[in-house]
Amino acid sequence: MGRYVEAKCRLCRRAGMKLFLKGNRCATEKCSFAKRPTPPGVHGARRNAKPTYYALQLREKQKVKRMYGMLERQFKRFFVIANRTKGATGRTLIQLLERRLDNVIFRSLFAVSRNQARQFVNHGLVFVDGKRVNIPSYIVKESQAIEVKATEKQKQIIKENIEASIKERSVPTWLKVEKDSLGVNVIRLPEKEDLIISVDEQLIVELYSK
Helix, strand or coil: CCCCCHHHHHHHHHHHHCCCHHHHHHHHCCHHHHHHHCCCCHHHHCCCCCCHHHHHHHHHHHHHHHCCCCHHHHHHHHHHHHHHHCCCCCHHHHHHHHEEEHHHHHHCCCEEEEEHHHHHHHHHCCECCCHHHHHCCCCCCCCCEECCCCHHHHHHHHHHHHHHHCCCCCCCEEEEEEECCCCECCCCCCCCCCCCCCHHHHHHHHHHCC
């Protein structure tokens, strides 16, 4: 499976905002975006031309895609599913992205980044309704129970992640987290208001609908 291997801080600079791709480091003075918020490239600081509407649509899609750590083919598949589902396409797309298993682990504060959460899932530490699931893109459902089963050393890392992350972000209200048992319950479906970063999903819908 392909993956992005270049500097993650360049993605934040291109998006023009922090995407928190490097975990808690993004909230410290070491954050590269805080030092250089201009677009990457030799002429990044000079780019002040007003973007076209197509550019705004493309940048919004790229921002969301990179925020969730997805490549184009997988992201478009999520859009196709959302477009075929009854209801508003943009709202459904946001719900699908938030309900990814790796994102649930990240939003539960068990991991400092979605990349680390993806590793936890890939390594078989995550169970859904008692069954091991090692697919990061698995879509959780309402009322499902998620549990992280790990060694004592791994549990210590997760607890340290919780202590470090709770200073910068909180658990969304659509999840109920049991920190001691490392369990998570999905009590409702997520909404746009639950996102950490503001997203204009309508721009993405318009881009793919052309």
